[in-house]
Amino acid sequence: MDDSDEEYVSQQPVGETESPASRLSSEDPEESDGVSRRTRSNAKRTQVSELKGANGYAWEDEYQRSWDIMKDNDNGQSLEMIIQSMIENRKKKIMKNPSTPFQRGIIRTLIVVIDGSLAMLEKDLRPTRFSMTLSLLQEFIVEFFDQNPISQLGIILMRNGIAQLVSEVSGSPQYHLDRLRQLKAKQHNKFEPKGEPSLQNSLEMARSLLKYNFGNSSNNTKNSKEVLIIFGSIFTSDPGDIHKTIDSLVKDDIRVKVIGLSAQVAICQELVNRTNNLARNIVSKNYGIIMNESHFKELLMDCVIPLPISEKEREQEAKSSKGVPLIRMGFPSKIQPTLTSSLNNSTFTIDFPQLSASDPTHGSENSKQINDIDGINIITNNTIGYQCPRCKSKVTNLPTVCPVCGLMLILSTHLARSYHHLIPLSPFKEVPVNSEYSSLHCFGCLLKFPSGISSETNKDSLDVLTSSRYRCRKCKNDFCIDCDVFVHEILHNCPGCENT
Amino acid sequence: MDAISDSAFREEIYQEGSNDDPSLLTVILDLSPSGWYNIRDRITINELVKAVLVFLNAHLSLNNSNQVAFIASSLNGSKFLYPNPERDYDKTQISSNVEDVDSNTDSEPSFVNKGMYRQFRLVDEAVAEELNKYIHDISSNIDLKKQNATLSGALSMALCYTNRMLTLDQSITTTTASAINSTTNATMADSNNSSTTTTSTSITSMKSRILIISASDEDDVKYIPIMNSIFAAQKMKLSIDIVKLGHQDSSYLQQASDATNGIYLHIIDPRGIIQFLTTAFFIEPSIRQYIILPTNSNVNYRASCFITGKSVDLGYVCSVCLCIMSIIPETKMCPACRSEFDPRILAQLTQTPEVISKKKRKLDAKGIENGNGNGTGNTNGNGNFVTDRSVST
Numbered sequence: 001m002d003d004s005d006e007e008y009v010s011q012q013p014v015g016e017t018e019s020p021a022s023r024l025s026s027e028d029p030e031e032s033d034g035v036s037r038r039t040r041s042n043a044k045r046t047q048v049s050e051l052k053g054a055n056g057y058a059w060e061d062e063y064q065r066s067w068d069i070m071k072d073n074d075n076g077q078s079l080e081m082i083i084q085s086m087i088e089n090r091k092k093k094i095m096k097n098p099s100t101p102f103q104r105g106i107i108r109t110l111i112v113v114i115d116g117s118l119a120m121l122e123k124d125l126r127p128t129r130f131s132m133t134l135s136l137l138q139e140f141i142v143e144f145f146d147q148n149p150i151s152q153l154g155i156i157l158m159r160n161g162i163a164q165l166v167s168e169v170s171g172s173p174q175y176h177l178d179r180l181r182q183l184k185a186k187q188h189n190k191f192e193p194k195g196e197p198s199l200q201n202s203l204e205m206a207r208s209l210l211k212y213n214f215g216n217s218s219n220n221t222k223n224s225k226e227v228l229i230i231f232g233s234i235f236t237s238d239p240g241d242i243h244k245t246i247d248s249l250v251k252d253d254i255r256v257k258v259i260g261l262s263a264q265v266a267i268c269q270e271l272v273n274r275t276n277n278l279a280r281n282i283v284s285k286n287y288g289i290i291m292n293e294s295h296f297k298e299l300l301m302d303c304v305i306p307l308p309i310s311e312k313e314r315e316q317e318a319k320s321s322k323g324v325p326l327i328r329m330g331f332p333s334k335i336q337p338t339l340t341s342s343l344n345n346s347t348f349t350i351d352f353p354q355l356s357a358s359d360p361t362h363g364s365e366n367s368k369q370i371n372d373i374d375g376i377n378i379i380t381n382n383t384i385g386y387q388c389p390r391c392k393s394k395v396t397n398l399p400t401v402c403p404v405c406g407l408m409l410i411l412s413t414h415l416a417r418s419y420h421h422l423i424p425l426s427p428f429k430e431v432p433v434n435s436e437y438s439s440l441h442c443f444g445c446l447l448k449f450p451s452g453i454s455s456e457t458n459k460d461s462l463d464v465l466t467s468s469r470y471r472c473r474k475c476k477n478d479f480c481i482d483c484d485v486f487v488h489e490i491l492h493n494c495p496g497c498e499n500t
Numbered sequence: 501m502d503a504i505s506d507s508a509f510r511e512e513i514y515q516e517g518s519n520d521d522p523s524l525l526t527v528i529l530d531l532s533p534s535g536w537y538n539i540r541d542r543i544t545i546n547e548l549v550k551a552v553l554v555f556l557n558a559h560l561s562l563n564n565s566n567q568v569a570f571i572a573s574s575l576n577g578s579k580f581l582y583p584n585p586e587r588d589y590d591k592t593q594i595s596s597n598v599e600d601v602d603s604n605t606d607s608e609p610s611f612v613n614k615g616m617y618r619q620f621r622l623v624d625e626a627v628a629e630e631l632n633k634y635i636h637d638i639s640s641n642i643d644l645k646k647q648n649a650t651l652s653g654a655l656s657m658a659l660c661y662t663n664r665m666l667t668l669d670q671s672i673t674t675t676t677a678s679a680i681n682s683t684t685n686a687t688m689a690d691s692n693n694s695s696t697t698t699t700s701t702s703i704t705s706m707k708s709r710i711l712i713i714s715a716s717d718e719d720d721v722k723y724i725p726i727m728n729s730i731f732a733a734q735k736m737k738l739s740i741d742i743v744k745l746g747h748q749d750s751s752y753l754q755q756a757s758d759a760t761n762g763i764y765l766h767i768i769d770p771r772g773i774i775q776f777l778t779t780a781f782f783i784e785p786s787i788r789q790y791i792i793l794p795t796n797s798n799v800n801y802r803a804s805c806f807i808t809g810k811s812v813d814l815g816y817v818c819s820v821c822l823c824i825m826s827i828i829p830e831t832k833m834c835p836a837c838r839s840e841f842d843p844r845i846l847a848q849l850t851q852t853p854e855v856i857s858k859k860k861r862k863l864d865a866k867g868i869e870n871g872n873g874n875g876t877g878n879t880n881g882n883g884n885f886v887t888d889r890s891v892s893t
């Protein structure tokens with residue numbers, strides 16, 4: 001506690017503006033505007049939000065109306081300018097995806113620690129910090145499993161001086177979402193924010209959860225272990241020495257990220273820097289303080305992207321020359337819950353109560369889902385069976401370890417979801433403004449391109465105008481900006497290259 | 501995890517419920533020659549296209565604002581047959597307006613009736629003519645070196661087009677039939693003075709789906725692009741329906757339909773294909789949850805090996821980049837990310853059952869000492885099984 005306060009004082013601004021943002025930017029005197037250093041990690045993103053003019057704290061911001069931002073340019077080109085800048089921003093957003101493949105720890109285990117102390121009842125986020133956090137976390141979980149299909153996640157709540165386990169480490173997003181929903185619903189009793197937070201308790205719990213690693217405690221797999229703390233208070237009350245806990249975190253190679261909801265806390269800074277191998281006083285992107293709701297979301301969503309493998313790990317790898325483990329996995333096939341057996345050319349449908357090794361209640365009444373749609377109850381037996389390719393036992397949930405033969409079972413679609421991280425699509429190049437173009441319409445969506453611009457138009461407008469064509473470097477096909485964005489952000493393969 | 505992969509949008513309850521929302525149907529026709537050669541005694545392309553055109557017309561007639569697109573895909577690449585930006589739909593419009601019934605007796609395909617509803621006629625004529633051209637192109641410069649059909653390319657194009665239709669062209673919501681045509685033309689022309697229409701991202705309530713008709717029996721598609729397309733479709737919440745002709749099931753197409761809540765039907769006798777198209781494939785994705793569909797839920801979720809390109813159901817996975825291998829590479833390095841594998845783990849994986857046989861003998865000896873029974877239980881397991889047990893201990 002004390003420690004954190006000293007740290008805080010020592011980081012007073014070196015004669016800068018009084019803006020609270022500059023507290024952090026003390027190392028960088030030339031950056032004196034309201035753009036906080038905290039957003040430095042998101043420098044590219046702030047380009048986008050610049051348009052909205054929402055750069056400072058939400059409470060410092062003047063009320064902005066979207067039509068006020070539009071500056072008229074006398075020559076009637078204002079709209080075009082704005083559109084232009086929007087296009088540029090979108091382009092820049094794409095560019096943030098690095099197109100060189102580099103090693104990432106794709107198998108991750110992440111423990112999310114939520115602050116459940118009294119400070120979370122503050123109403124600076126609507127409706128309260130706590131419920132805002134929970135709802136953002138739900139989005140986060142969906143996105144996390146979308147991008148990290150074979151990763152696992154667990155949730156801990158810091159409340160009343162102790163750490164409470166909200167959900168066990170598991171790879172099923174639905175489970176976590178259910179638990180979060182419970183947390184939201186039962187706010188009046190067990191999970192209502194209360195008391196003081198204890199970083200040490202929850203970190204110790206996270207550490208013990210992270211030891212248990214894909215079902216085997218042997219720590220040989222190269223999955224990255226991470227902790228994400230959403231911290232609303234500005235203090236922690238611990239039973240022991242938190243620095244020892246930090247030491248053991250470092251030893252276990254657990255990386256901690258913190259998102260602060262109120263102000264910077266020195267112990268968090270130290271925690272983040274030590275576990276991420278950074279110097280003590282560096283402002284790292286792993287410790288973000290939110291400025292407003294959208295910034296909160298941005299920071300949270302930044303944690304979705306798998307981390308690159310750290311230098312230390314790489315060195316270790318090189319030193320020990322132990323290499324990466326190879327995992328044997330099975331790709332089970334989906335099987336129908338009802339089996340059809342044929343006898344003498346006539347088919348009988350027999351509804352076998354197929355028992356699953358991993359889920360004994362499967363097939364019983366509990367597993368039947370009742371969808372209530374327009375007052376009509378439709379009972380669907382929604383359980384899907386998967387068959388282990390090696391021992392032919394049946395499981396209902398994937399990914400899992402086959403309970404019979406110990407083979408790791410996974411859907412191939414889970415793996416394939418992360419392949420676009422491996423083989424990123426190179427960005428398209430904008431075709432320079434010209435009077436004539438070879439392409440008339442977008443290769444992907446058939447949108448007709450604007451025709452060439454005659455060279456007589458003056459230089460000024462030439463800067464503003466674009467050819468609206470973005471060309472793939474490989475297949476030399478032209479795309480419109482929307483397809484460009486779509487291809488790079490969602491589809492991840494170039495329609496042109498696929499057709500050659 | 502299933503929630504993500506399988507029932508991603510089964511959870512989505514379509515509250516709006518109004519069936520008046522326009523719907524886009526994109527048909528991808530796979531024209532790989534070998535596949536069609538294999539089923540030449542069952543159906544010809546001509547017959548199939550007739551059936552598909554009926555299907556398209558039926559779709560158009562459901563709602564004034566319904567849209568169709570038609571993509572042909574073959575070894576030489578994929579092509580939009582309808583809509584075709586080079587084709588001038590206005591011309592046919594004018595000619596049909598002036599002389600409604602007869603007059604222009606040009607080189608029109610025989611099965612397109614002159615007196616047809618204009619919207620049908622535009623589509624049918626375009627598809628039939630372009631398809632003829634396309635097939636000519638294929639047959640004139642057939643490239644024997646290229647073997648795999650570019651289904652992934654066609655899918656990508658379809659997704660791009662759908663993306664534009666879903667989010668960008670809000671003008672689609674205008675409902676009168678004539679308005680549609682003028683707006684589609686207008687947006688093409690309008691985009692000259694650019695981006696006002698394209699940057700607006702208001703989401704229309706347009707629904708969409710993709711129908712793939714494939715006769716190809718080869719299973720070595722480009723794995724990653726197909727998968728990427730599937731995930732994109734999943735994100736856009738559009739279904740991919742599959743009509744599989746030919747002799748074998750295609751596991752990747754199965755995965756595509758399964759992951760996107762689409763229908764997969766392997767039609768062995770395609771002569772009655774019109775029946776399949778107008779029943780099973782005619783059902784809008786929004787009402788599919790109420791209907792028991794004839795889809796096949798036995799899906800083979802096999803993956804494709806990065807080294808050999810064959811599909812595997814029991815393989816090795818690099819823990820860094822998750823690339824799938826059916827064999828352990830001789831270089832002992834990951835083919836994708838170049839990281840070396842842990843030799844100890846490799847040794848464990850390549851362990852042969854012989855090592856175990858020693859143990860077994862020990863056990864057997866023990867068994868004999870103690871009495872009986874133990875030995876038989878152990879010998880039952882095959883090599884792999886026992887190997888793993890020994891690893892874990």
